[in-house]
Amino acid sequence: MFLLTGEQAWNLPDKYIASGGRAGDHHPDNATYNWPSRTRLLSSMLAQHRATPRRWLEVFEQAATPTIP
Template sequence: MERAAVAAVESSLLRLTDLSLAMPLVDHGIDLIAFRPRPFATAGLQVKGAVSGLTVHSKYVAEPVLVSYVLQPLSAEPEVCILTGADAWDLPYEYQRRGGRASDHHESNGTYRWPSVTSLLREILAEYRATEGRWASLFEQVRSR
């Protein structure tokens, strides 16, 4: 499933941006590296496939990394959503603001997991769907200089 999610993000990047891609040989928490050759800049991507549930991690808040959630990565049309680490960690709070239940989410836990991708969570993630403009904006926001 993870490889299908990474392939969906690769496809999204190649279709919607002029960035190049590299895959790290060793997994240090980065699944893909998007880069621009001139002027050189890079952004790491953490890719998470979501079939039955979805997990957010606080550790990506302090990292200059993009988090990509791929809903239904094994389907013919996976949905690629891209967020900053801070946006991803804010998902449970936004879920609660919109009336969802995430009462067991506490900032000190470091992670939060939805056991299933609910319609409300899908609605929130749709606002982060990968587009040409979103890729460009987020790349500039987190890229190395």
């Protein structure tokens, strides 16, 4: 299980592409995306967000105290 904030999840396709991942059907104006299977790159990116007790606390703190631009 992986735990991402809304912003992290929304930005995942762009970060994946910036890291060298292929996503030919994704572009910034496209509100949807999918991968036919999880690539090694995507797996390594998601591993940074593995749902651990510490990660739950980090995400909770971010949600509880949002930054206002």
